[in-house]
Amino acid sequence: MFDPPHLMKSLRNNFKRNGFKNGEHDISWNFIEKFYEMDSALPIRMAPKLTKRHITIPAFADLSVKLAMQALSHTVAAGIYTMVQLKALDPVASATADFIDYVDKLFNYFNSRNLYRKGPMAHPLSPSSGHVSFLQID
Template sequence: MCDTFLSKPLTEIVKLQATLKDKKPIARSKRCLERMTENIAYRPGLVNDDVFAGIHIKVNSLLEVDRHCIICMDEMSLKANLFYHTGRDEIIGLHDIGLETKQFLVAQNASVIMARGIYYNWKQPVAYFFVHTQFKASDILPILKACITKLFDIGLHVDGVVTDMGSNFISLSTLLNVTPENPVFSVNDHDVVYLFDTCHLQKATKNNLVNNTFCFENKRTSWTFVEEFYKSDKLQPYRCAPKLTDAHIYPTNFEKMKVKYAVQVLSNSVASGMNTYDHKLFVEEFRNVI
């Protein structure tokens, strides 16, 4: 009846639940699953075949449309530290990107590659790397192509790659011959779109506006206008843009890296407030002329 009236994924779920109904709850506990996986060693690089084998099992239960995904790549800073892993007889914390490339340099950054569904909400880290300073574009390129190939081989459809605007990722896009006019590169005859993360694009736009004047459509805009609006607005009892603070308008080097500040400055509420402020100045100027 399940095969007749239910979809294939739902049928598999019902059959699985039917086989588990007579088993003791302990066999289905979280700790039971942890014991099954605690002896699996996950190492830096694309060397963890168990990860891809597990994804392959999951992929077989997905509808064709749910197999479309993107790859996300990002880095984070680490507090440099070394420790000896007695089980592996290995020092952990050195530069290691897999493929027997460990170097005697203390890792200061970690990089992660994650696959995420487009139509169906799923995500899975597929590889991580310990890097001394910055993950070089020349090292990322073969790893990225190998990862995309592995995901295609297990049945996923990689439609895009998303990164932030770090200098190494900008260099990577250059190596892939990606341009604003042609944001597509090819891996084994599969077209993949390269995208910079939207939030980081907003941060870059805001930081460029701080130091430059933008000209477009015979118009000109400058950070000076935002400053003038903020100085006037913060004196009002009822503000148009109450979230704006000195950290938004006069940011430190650390605050310039905060995406939320850029998004809040370039928001619709700030734009509406500036439009109201501009209209008020126009009315006052018109009255003075009269």
């Protein structure tokens, strides 16, 4: 049996170290770093839980599932999208935001415990849930 929280932590560590490529699109940790730099300078932050520890991942912090999931959260994805729309980040950062949002939904999908939790992927698989269509790759 796989352990979703620790798989996500490993995913974050590999993502930071190597990045990914989705077709022609580069998915890069650098966009999270750039977003953090811009967001941390704002008086009201878009991702207030995102800290320097999430970005630099000091010794033993790479063992923290919480830091991994906060860095790969819907909030961070939405913040990157917002910065792209405001032209503060390059439009290619959208691929990274898409990836982060997908990872967040995937984590919720595999880590759900409640029948009535908010969010489309935050509840267990059922005939009426969107889980199957979410996992289908075109």
